[in-house]
Amino acid sequence: ISNHHTLVSRATRLEGDIHFAGELQIEGKVVGNITAEPGQEARIVVAETGLVEGDIRVPSAVINGFVQGDIHSSTHIELAAKAVVAGNVNYISIEMVKGSQVNGSLICNDTRKAPEPLLISNQMAETVAD
Numbered sequence: 001i002s003n004h005h006t007l008v009s010r011a012t013r014l015e016g017d018i019h020f021a022g023e024l025q026i027e028g029k030v031v032g033n034i035t036a037e038p039g040q041e042a043r044i045v046v047a048e049t050g051l052v053e054g055d056i057r058v059p060s061a062v063i064n065g066f067v068q069g070d071i072h073s074s075t076h077i078e079l080a081a082k083a084v085v086a087g088n089v090n091y092i093s094i095e096m097v098k099g100s101q102v103n104g105s106l107i108c109n110d111t112r113k114a115p116e117p118l119l120i121s122n123q124m125a126e127t128v129a130d
Contacts, residue, residue: 003022004020004021004022004023005022005023005025006020006022006023006024006025007025007027008024008025008026008027008028008029008030008050009027009028010027010028010049011028012027012028012029013028013029013030013031014028014029014030014031014032015031015032016031016032017032017033017034017035017054018030018032018033018034018035019035019036019037020034020035020036020037020042021036021037021040021041021042022040022041022042022043023042023043023044023045024042024043024044024045025044025045025047026044026045026046026047026050026051026052026065027047027049027050028049028050028051029050029051029052029053030050030051030052030053030054031053031054032053032054033054033055033056033057033069034052034054034055034056034057034058035056035057035058036057036058036059041059041060042058042059042060043058043059043060043061043062044056044058044060044061044062045061045062045064046061046062046063046064046065046066046067046083047064047065048064048065048082049065050064050065050066051065051066051067051068052065052066052067052068052069053068053069054068054069055069055070055071055072055087056069056070056071056072057072058072058073058074059073059074059075059076060073060075060076060077061073061076061077061078062077062078062080063077063078063079063080063083063085063100064080064081064082064083065082065083065084066084066085066086067083067084067085067086067087068086068087069086069087070087070088070089070090070104071085071087071088071089071090071091072090073089073090073091073092073094074092075092075093076091076092076093076094076095077089077091077093077094077095078094078095078096078097079094079095079096079097079100079102080097080100081097081098081099081100082099082100083097083099083100083101084100084101084103085100085101085102085103085104086103086104087103087104088104088105088106088107089102089104089105089106089107090107090109091106091107091108091109092108092109092110093110094106094108
């Protein structure tokens with residue numbers, strides 16, 4: 001991740017969409033969508049005191065506060081112990097710590113080929129049933 005760091009402090013309420021590169025740390029309140037610049041390494045950290053009302057689209061995310069909106073992570077997302085997400089979480093890789101909450105769907109967007117389901121032929125199924 002680049003050396004660009006942006007902080008939305010506890011005493012700050014920001015209204016409007018944010019486009020960023022590098023690391024964005026939210027300790028205050030953001031009302032708007034948050035999007036990482038395309039082709040850039042970027043990570044968002046929503047601290048325990050942080051609140052986001054809007055969608056988040058980033059490669060990497062660490063959530064430990066409240067997010068009301070969908071999260072789209074193209075690499076990795078970590079939902080820490082105090083995380084509350086009221087929306088869907090789209091991910092490739094996810095880590096959920098005990099205590100985190102998702103009031104929505106967990107949607108895996110991993111494009112790697114999933115293993116083929118095991119097919120049992122009728123003859124084998126009859127043998128198993130006997």
